[in-house]
Amino acid sequence: KLRDAKDGGARAADGALDLPRRLRRNRRADWSRRLTRETTLTVDDLIWPIFLIDGEKRREPVATMPGVERLTVDEAVRAVESVARLGVPAVALFPNTDPALRDPDGSEALNPDNLVCRALKALKREVPEIGLITDVALDPYTSHGHDGLLEGDRILNDATVAVLVRQALTQAEAGADVIAPSDMMDGRVGAIRTAFDDAGRADVQIMSYAAKYASAFYGPFRDAIGTRKALTGDKKTYQMDPANGDEALREAELDVQEGADMLMVKPGLPYLDIVRRLKDRFGMPTYAYQVSGEYAMIQAAAQNGWLDGEAAMMESLQAFKRAGADGVLTYFAAEAARRLKAG
Ligand code: PBG
Numbered sequence: 637k638l639r640d641a642k643d644g645g646a647r648a649a650d651g652a653l654d655l656p657r658r659l660r661r662n663r664r665a666d667w668s669r670r671l672t673r674e675t676t677l678t679v680d681d682l683i684w685p686i687f688l689i690d691g692e693k694r695r696e697p698v699a700t701m702p703g704v705e706r707l708t709v710d711e712a713v714r715a716v717e718s719v720a721r722l723g724v725p726a727v728a729l730f731p732n733t734d735p736a737l738r739d740p741d742g743s744e745a746l747n748p749d750n751l752v753c754r755a756l757k758a759l760k761r762e763v764p765e766i767g768l769i770t771d772v773a774l775d776p777y778t779s780h781g782h783d784g785l786l787e788g789d790r791i792l793n794d795a796t797v798a799v800l801v802r803q804a805l806t807q808a809e810a811g812a813d814v815i816a817p818s819d820m821m822d823g824r825v826g827a828i829r830t831a832f833d834d835a836g837r838a839d840v841q842i843m844s845y846a847a848k849y850a851s852a853f854y855g856p857f858r859d860a861i862g863t864r865k866a867l868t869g870d871k872k873t874y875q876m877d878p879a880n881g882d883e884a885l886r887e888a889e890l891d892v893q894e895g896a897d898m899l900m901v902k903p904g905l906p907y908l909d910i911v912r913r914l915k916d917r918f919g920m921p922t923y924a925y926q927v928s929g930e931y932a933m934i935q936a937a938a939q940n941g942w943l944d945g946e947a948a949m950m951e952s953l954q955a956f957k958r959a960g961a962d963g964v965l966t967y968f969a970a971e972a973a974r975r976l977k978a979g
Contacts, residue, residue, distance in 0.1 A: 688709065738779045815828065843896070924963075
């Protein structure tokens with residue numbers, strides 16, 4: 637289509653298209669790309685999940701998560717100090733419990749001196765400026781690797797919730813600022829909220845794994861906390877079906893009604909549509925968990941020279957912001973924070 641005969645004729649002569657709208661104009665220089673950028677990833681968006689082991693002055697590599705190590709409490713304090721200095725607002729703690737302490741009921745979860753509680757106390761004392769998030773679920777403590785109590789091959793919902801409430805209180809007592817139920821039992825957020833309020837702990841926040849899917853992407857995590865071999869069967873009777881989106885809204889709605897302060901979607905990149913839908917519907921602080929398998933995929937490809945690992949890391953984190961997330965739990969947090977600081 638010609639805009640006018642004279643101009644159009646000239647353009648036609650040199651092959652130029654008559655386009656009043658050209659989206660590339662805003663992309664032509666760095667200053668302009670910065671000026672028109674819609675979302676910004678900052679260090680304030682990062683939550684760093686770390687793995688704990690018993691002992692002292694020891695770090696153990698996690699074979700399936702290159703770059704990730706299990707840390708003894710003293711090493712965790714040092715590592716967390718360094719990310720706090722970079723400005724990372726919070727860390728999430730996951731214990732690799734001594735197999736001798738695991739039993740069918742996950743009773744070690746209620747030990748006020750368990751690995752997570754010892755780490756909470758040390759971190760609260762040594763790095764008081766960082767937020768401490770703990771996972772509420774029984775899988776690091778059960779001999780069968782499930783998040784709840786088993787009767788035959790059934791996960792009991794209400795009996796599990798009663799234990800999770802005690803686990804959450806134990807963690808709050810040790811210094812957890814935010815407790816994050818990842819078990820997907822029905823009614824646990826409300827039960828924990830009520831118990832906290834009754835115990836004079838109205839200030840402890842709840843970040844609910846509102847939409848947590850039964851995902852293949854958790855494989856490396858189960859290595860990290862030592863449940864992969866123990867786990868019998870799968871978690872499909874409590875974690876969500878990857879085929880479902882509307883159901884995530886129903887899960888989140890209940891958690892909001894029950895008193896959740898923040899919502900989480902997990903895994904991350906394969907579920908960005910869910911992040912967007914939750915954010916749009918509820919307007920809650922909404923987080924995504926870039927899980928172990930997502931991390932492992934990027935690291936493995938980078939190690940093979942198949943992609944630029946740092947660029948893929950930053951792009952994946954940026955994508956969560958674009959989808960509406962207020963933050964990301966990511967094993968890349970320390971590295972991304974360093975990279976953001978370097979500019
Ligand atoms: C346990 C829990 C899991 C993860 C976080 N909390 C594993 C599972 O549900 O089996 C996975 C995190 C990751 O893969 O990085 N309730």
